Amino acid sequence: MAEQESRTVKGNMATALGAKLCRPNVIPAYPITPSTLFPERISEYIADGELDASMVRVESEHSAMSACIGASASGARVCTASASQGVALMHEMLFIASGMRLPIVMAVGNRALSAPINIWADHQDTVSSRDAGWMQFYSEKNQEGLDLMIMAFRIAEDERVLLPAMVGIDAFVLTHTIEGVDVPAQEDVDDFLPPYDPPHGKLDVDDPATFGSFGTPEYYQELKHDQTVALEETDEVIDEIFDEFEERFGREYNRLNNYKCDDADIILMTMGSMSGTARAAVDELREEGEKVGLAKLTVFRPFPGDLLKEIAGDADGLAVVDRNISPGFGGAAFAEAAGTFINENKNPLMKNFIIGLGGREIFKENFKEMYHKTKEAVEAGEVKEPVEWINMNEEIMR
Amino acid sequence: MSKVKITLGGINEDEGSSKEYKTGSWRTMKPEVDIEKCIQCFKCFDYCPDAAVHKTEDAIEFDLDYCKGCGICEKECPVDAIVMVKEEK
Ligand code: SF4
Ligand code: SF4
Numbered sequence: 297m298a299e300q301e302s303r304t305v306k307g308n309m310a311t312a313l314g315a316k317l318c319r320p321n322v323i324p325a326y327p328i329t330p331s332t333l334f335p336e337r338i339s340e341y342i343a344d345g346e347l348d349a350s351m352v353r354v355e356s357e358h359s360a361m362s363a364c365i366g367a368s369a370s371g372a373r374v375c376t377a378s379a380s381q382g383v384a385l386m387h388e389m390l391f392i393a394s395g396m397r398l399p400i401v402m403a404v405g406n407r408a409l410s411a412p413i414n415i416w417a418d419h420q421d422t423v424s425s426r427d428a429g430w431m432q433f434y435s436e437k438n439q440e441g442l443d444l445m446i447m448a449f450r451i452a453e454d455e456r457v458l459l460p461a462m463v464g465i466d467a468f469v470l471t472h473t474i475e476g477v478d479v480p481a482q483e484d485v486d487d488f489l490p491p492y493d494p495p496h497g498k499l500d501v502d503d504p505a506t507f508g509s510f511g512t513p514e515y516y517q518e519l520k521h522d523q524t525v526a527l528e529e530t531d532e533v534i535d536e537i538f539d540e541f542e543e544r545f546g547r548e549y550n551r552l553n554n555y556k557c558d559d560a561d562i563i564l565m566t567m568g569s570m571s572g573t574a575r576a577a578v579d580e581l582r583e584e585g586e587k588v589g590l591a592k593l594t595v596f597r598p599f600p601g602d603l604l605k606e607i608a609g610d611a612d613g614l615a616v617v618d619r620n621i622s623p624g625f626g627g628a629a630f631a632e633a634a635g636t637f638i639n640e641n642k643n644p645l646m647k648n649f650i651i652g653l654g655g656r657e658i659f660k661e662n663f664k665e666m667y668h669k670t671k672e673a674v675e676a677g678e679v680k681e682p683v684e685w686i687n688m689n690e691e692i693m694r
Numbered sequence: 695m696s697k698v699k700i701t702l703g704g705i706n707e708d709e710g711s712s713k714e715y716k717t718g719s720w721r722t723m724k725p726e727v728d729i730e731k732c733i734q735c736f737k738c739f740d741y742c743p744d745a746a747v748h749k750t751e752d753a754i755e756f757d758l759d760y761c762k763g764c765g766i767c768e769k770e771c772p773v774d775a776i777v778m779v780k781e782e783k
Contacts, residue, residue, distance in 0.1 A: 397703030458702065497707040506706040512719055518700050 297546045300478040307470035308333035310438040310477050311377065311403035311463060314445030316347050317485040318401075321372035324352035324363030326382060329415045330471040331405035334377035357382035361389035361400075368398035369507050371498035373449065373491075375400065379467065380407035383421040387428070393460045394429030395523060396507055397496065399452030400460040403445060406434075406568065406619075407467040408654040416655020417466040419568060423596070423620040423628045429523055431461040431530060432597040436571040438475040440594070441465040443547055446480070450489050451537050457530050458494070459523075466569040466619075467655065480545055488544055527598050534595060551600035554607050556582065557589030562613040562670050563644070565604075567593040567629060570619065570651070570658045577663035588667050593629060601636035609637075613670040614644040617663075619652045626650070626683040645670070645679050651686040662686050718746070721763030723778040729753040731775035738767035738776060 305313065312334045315323075325335035341347035352367075354360045357378050368374040378386060383404060393400050408418035422432055433448060435441040441463060448461040465471055480488075497505035511519055531551065538549040555575055557563050566574045571592040581588045591607050593600070608614050618627020625631060630648035637643035649666045652658040666686060673679045698714065701707075708714075727738075732753040739747045739754060746761035747754050756767075768776040 395703065396705065496702045496705045503707075504709050506711065507703075509704055509706055510715065510717070511704060512715075512717060514719060515700055515704070519704050522700060523703075 298480055298484040298544055300480050300545070302476060303479050304474050304476050305438060306333060306472055306474050307435075307438045307441050307465040308377075308403075308405065308472070309337055310442040310475075311445050311465060312337035312341070313477075313479055314442040315375045315401070315403065316341050317480065317482060318373065318375070318446055318449045318489055319347070319486075320349050320375045322350050322352065322363070322367035322374045323376060324354050324360045324367065324374070325376045326354050326357045326360045326378070328357070328379050328382040329405075330407055330467040331377040331379045331382075331403060333471070334403055357385040358389060361386040361393065364400045365389060365393050365396065365398060366499065368393070368400050369396065369499045371492065371494055373453075375402065375449075377403040377405070379405040380409055380415070380421045383425055384409060387425060390425055390428035390430060390460075392508060395519070397458040397523070397526070398460060399449070399458055399492070401445065401448045401452055402460070402462050403441070404462050404464045405467050405471040406464045414654040415467065417469045417569065417619070418653050418655065419464065419618075419620040422462055422464050425462070426597060426628060429459065429527060430597065431459060431527070431595070432464065433461060433595055434464040434568045434593060435466075435470060436569055436592065438465070438470055438473070439477045439547070440549075441470060442477050442479065443541065443545070443549070444594075446485055446489065447537055447541055447549070451530065451534055453492050454533050454537070455495050456533050457526065458496070459527055459530065464568060469569040484544065488541070530598055531600070531602065549594055550603070551595040552603040552607060553592040553594060555590040555592065557591055557607045557611070559587060560589030560611055561587040562615065562667060562674065563589045563591050563608045563611045564663060564666065565591045565593065565608075565614060565616045565629060565633060567596060568619060570617065573658055573660055574617070574663045577660040577667070580660065581664060581667055586667065586671075596629070599632045599636070601632070604633060604636050605640065608644050609640065609642065611644040613674040614646045615649060615666045615670040616646060617649045617651055617666065621650050621653065630683070645674055646682070647673055647679055648683040649686045650683065656687060658687070716759040718758055718760045718762060721761060721781055723763040723765060724758060724761060724781045725756050725763070725765070725767050725776050726779055727754060727756070728775045728777075731773050733773055733775075735772060737770045737772065741766050741770045
């Protein structure tokens with residue numbers, strides 16, 4: 297196994313370290329809480345001669361993603377970082393990056409969207425970009441943020457993929473929290489991630505090509521289909537590269553991680569930093585004799601429905617925990633999970649729990665409550681309230 | 695329907711290829727000219743917003759690969775030599 301250096305770093309430093317090891321050529325970025333430390337750190341690497349790259353100081357996130365697109369189209373390896381309103385302001389450009397099949401990697405400090413203004417942990421920013429055609433990875437801890445940055449480049453640039461990717465780390469809970477991480481050596485990352493050499497044309501004044509051309513009704517649908525199939529087929533590539541990463545660096549990743557689910561009657565499904573708390577709750581519930589497991593989403597797009605069917609197909613209940621809300625329906629992961637089982641003969645009863653919005657703390661007790669509520673529904677054989685908000689302060693509600 | 699194959703990301707590596715890209719597909723009406731009536735004033739040529747009118751030796755002709763069927767040529771023709779007819783596909 298490759299030698300690795302132990303460091304203690306904040307989440308933003310972990311993603312910046314991961315990015316640096318990938319030797320990006322161009323980093324256009326606009327600072328926004330809580331991901332500002334990422335471009336700060338990158339600019340220090342460049343100033344200190346540790347990273348040979350161009351940092352483009354743009355005037356907005358829309359410009360940041362525009363510059364990413366131009367640089368990536370010229371054949372450069374490109375990354376950026378953003379959060380919240382910044383990701384929302386990029387929204388238009390996100391579709392262009394994926395439509396032009398540009399493997400840009402973006403670290404996101406997952407944060408709530410205004411109004412009211414709030415800078416804390418919440419998955420609304422990236423979940424609201426779900427349909428932009430990007431791969432979406434979520435981290436439970438800083439180590440995952442670092443590793444997923446490296447793997448995101450490798451997956452995104454794979455000839456079978458050629459799509460952009462976001463790597464989420466929860467605001468403050470990860471971005472500003474110091475944790476120990478093992479940092480792979482530069483030569484080992486160089487071995488794992490070959491230089492980017494796009495199979496499609498590059499922006500090159502000596503050899504012109506058309507990017508972002510007009511797509512009339514005769515072409516648009518086929519192009520979107522081509523891009524959609526490519527995203528769906530990344531499942532296999534992700535599995536393959538997660539396995540290779542584990543062989544080289546000793547850390548296991550799964551699109552949907554199975555923790556004690558094999559014999560579980562009820563499964564909690566989580567995403568991001570809350571998963572650690574959920575695992576602790578599962579352990580305590582297990583000690584109390586409850587047959588509960590945890591399915592952790594590391595990849596939200598493409599949605600790992602195949603693994604969810606394997607992991608939760610035989611369970612009695614599935615509690616989908618969302619740190620986001622799609623007003624008018626429920627949480628985003630809940631909709632995906634429900635859709636996954638729609639044509640199956642057998643499926644777990646499903647409940648959706650909305651929790652932790654705008655940085656509201658999430659406790660072990662909350663997961664136990666969700667478990668018991670799901671168990672009650674299973675025992676009653678019906679779900680009276682499919683979507684429930686957890687940890688609400690009734691006293692301040694109007 | 696078009697027969698040109700799509701490319702990865704819609705990226706086109708051929709130079710000057712926009713000439714090959716026909717954009718007249720969404721037209722519902724197309725212009726027809728009565729060459730007998732045409733006095734070769736070329737107002738249609740001047741006013742066509744899409745350069746879809748070409749001058750010929752004895753009159754004009756329409757480039758239906760690009761004509762959008764807007765009908766401006768019909769309105770501008772001083773001798774009613776142009777009529778818009780329904781496009782049948
Ligand atoms: S405007 Fe009418 S008359 Fe003049 S060139 Fe065109 S078709 Fe002929
Ligand atoms: S219908 Fe419009 S686009 Fe077509 S030739 Fe006439 S002016 Fe040009």
